[in-house]
Amino acid sequence: DAKTTQPTSMDCAEGRAANLPCNHSTISGNEYVYWYRQIHSQGPQYIIHGLKNNETNEMASLIITEDRKSSTLILPHATLRDTAVYYCIVRVAYNAGNMLTFGGGTRLMVKP
Amino acid sequence: GAGVSQTPSNKVTEKGKYVELRCDPISGHTALYWYRQSLGQGPEFLIYFQGTGAADDSGLPNDRFFAVRPEGSVSTLKIQRTERGDSAVYLCASSPEARNTEAFFGQGTRLTVV
Numbered sequence: 617d618a619k620t621t622q623p624t625s626m627d628c629a630e631g632r633a634a635n636l637p638c639n640h641s642t643i644s645g646n647e648y649v650y651w652y653r654q655i656h657s658q659g660p661q662y663i664i665h666g667l668k669n670n671e672t673n674e675m676a677s678l679i680i681t682e683d684r685k686s687s688t689l690i691l692p693h694a695t696l697r698d699t700a701v702y703y704c705i706v707r708v709a710y711n712a713g714n715m716l717t718f719g720g721g722t723r724l725m726v727k728p
Numbered sequence: 729g730a731g732v733s734q735t736p737s738n739k740v741t742e743k744g745k746y747v748e749l750r751c752d753p754i755s756g757h758t759a760l761y762w763y764r765q766s767l768g769q770g771p772e773f774l775i776y777f778q779g780t781g782a783a784d785d786s787g788l789p790n791d792r793f794f795a796v797r798p799e800g801s802v803s804t805l806k807i808q809r810t811e812r813g814d815s816a817v818y819l820c821a822s823s824p825e826a827r828n829t830e831a832f833f834g835q836g837t838r839l840t841v842v
Contacts, residue, residue, distance in 0.1 A: 657835070658833075658835055658836075659732070659819050659821070659833025659834050659835055659836055660771065660819070660821075660831075660833045661833065662830040662831065662832075701770075703770060715761055715773045715776050715784065715787075716763075716771070716773065716831065717773065718763075718770030718771045718772070719770055720769065720770055721770055
């Protein structure tokens, strides 16, 4: 699976949009971009995934550049409960094992 | 609804002892995964079960670690002769099938070896 690079930490004001970047310059054509987050003392939680088109669900939006070498997770109106470590993972979807390779992630602090 | 349940939530054991960590996946999920998370790091894959069989155990660090899933539901991670370096949070995840895109994680078991 391709390696990802994320900033170690970011701050965001409550109510504002949080934009979390991820670089994955070695991504292959059959690899998807996944985002998970981990709130303190909890297990990781799936947020969203995409291949090349932008995706949106009730939690977030995922913007993938045309060359697919980077992406941005957008939390449109961040709340204090969005404070967590956010992991960007690039992997082949529907592989036999579906296991995830986590990096260090971005620690997002939402401040009042 | 019921999510992935892990017991105990915390376990303190002495160096050299044997421990068992339990995972109850979401009912009907055939794929089950164990991960280990050290302080300040992301989770690391240990082993994956498809049904009763361990389909991939390439993440197990050494032969002191073993996991079973005899009836294709509950899984137990077993650690023999524990070492202080085994201290970590052990996470279990399940998904409806291996090809599913979303894995559901439990809260984890925090293991401390003293």
